[in-house]
Amino acid sequence: MDTKHRILDEALTLFSEKGYANVYVNDIAERVGIKAPSLYKHYKNKQAIFDAIIDEMNNRFMEQAGALNINGMDPTKDADIYKNMNEESMIELGKNLFLYYLHDDYTKRFRKMLTIEQFHDKELANVYQQQYYEMPLSYQSMLLGLMVAQGVLSTDNVPIMTLHFYAPIYLLLTVCDREPGREEEALKTLEEHLRQFDKLYGRTIE
Amino acid sequence: MDTKHRILDEALTLFSEKGYANVYVNDIAERVGIKAPSLYKHYKNKQAIFDAIIDEMNNRFMEQAGALNINGMDPTKDADIYKNMNEESMIELGKNLFLYYLHDDYTKRFRKMLTIEQFHDKELANVYQQQYYEMPLSYQSMLLGLMVAQGVLSTDNVPIMTLHFYAPIYLLLTVCDREPGREEEALKTLEEHLRQFDKLYGRTIE
DNA sequence: CTTGACGGCTAATCCGAATTAGCTTATAAT
């Protein structure tokens, strides 16, 4: 990885731990293994580093049209998978979603950074909103919608069902971001949530 | 309100908007209507102002043993209210909870500040966890548990039911904190959530 | 070969923001 990119990487790590204002260009340089003034050969100033991180993230986001597409397949193909689904595979889906969000290094650091910086300006608030509200809900709505169409789930209000699916996942995610030690506990809760979700919305029980 | 307390008040406002590091003692002083050096007659330094806010908050928290007790009554008395409950009064409960969290000025500012500062140290992470995870879930578990006992709701897993009740409320709250303009939309979603929740867990439908 | 751009370094510089010094006024207690 070239220096220019390593700067972004280390900066993101630091920003996600302490927030932009509490990270010194010195810290970043040190981690990269160069001296602070050398940073300026690559970026105009500290703010430019931050901006570049946001840009990079926007690019990734464009490319895969949503980090939620875990399988790296396009949504219409995913559909096949959900045709013959049962409780267990549904639980797997939720868990994988959660674990992806939780462990994917880039995603995790970016989310934490955004959590800290979201109130700084409208644009950042918007990015957060897109990443952790609009996108997940709309993508999952599509998937769960397919499952409704397949008769695996049943509801007359897919968006709200999706909210019921996603909101607990999101909440548990924030818990783990704050206290990584609670991951196991969260995973247990997550599983109970998914099982209950299936009981509530699943057709198989009736 | 005396100066000493006004400092905390204005500081909290600023911290909740920009985060501790981006607020200058000057800003605080200006809002209070004094000069920066005068702040030091009341607090040892900037950090002491922050700490005092956390302390004050911990006190409030002790006093009312949980901000969730909206009615200002003790929980056992609240129980009476939930004895004869129907869908509508349940929706009111959820809405009031949401609106209290959203509009109570102190609560709101404190929550936003904590959102920004939660990764700064373990203690803050802990305060956040207590305020927006443990406390709400345990208090609401108790209330919803009562409703189960009363036959208004039905489940074999009260904690998870509570998660299903609370997580969407929390998610919508974060949305509104980020973009206050979406409050109306969030309120609509909230209502749908609660209606659906009642359908899923309510006994009246069966 | 030589030149220019790239990326690194050290040594300033600059600047803004926290804090301290020291003076003043008001008020409350002796």
Next chain:
DNA sequence: ATTATAAGCTAATTCGGATTAGCCGTCAAG
């Protein structure tokens, strides 16, 4: 009346951290 204390002010002071200046080696293109 006197004095101590509280609470404010202006004018430094300090200090840390971002940024700039200016130098040097490397290496690829001509």
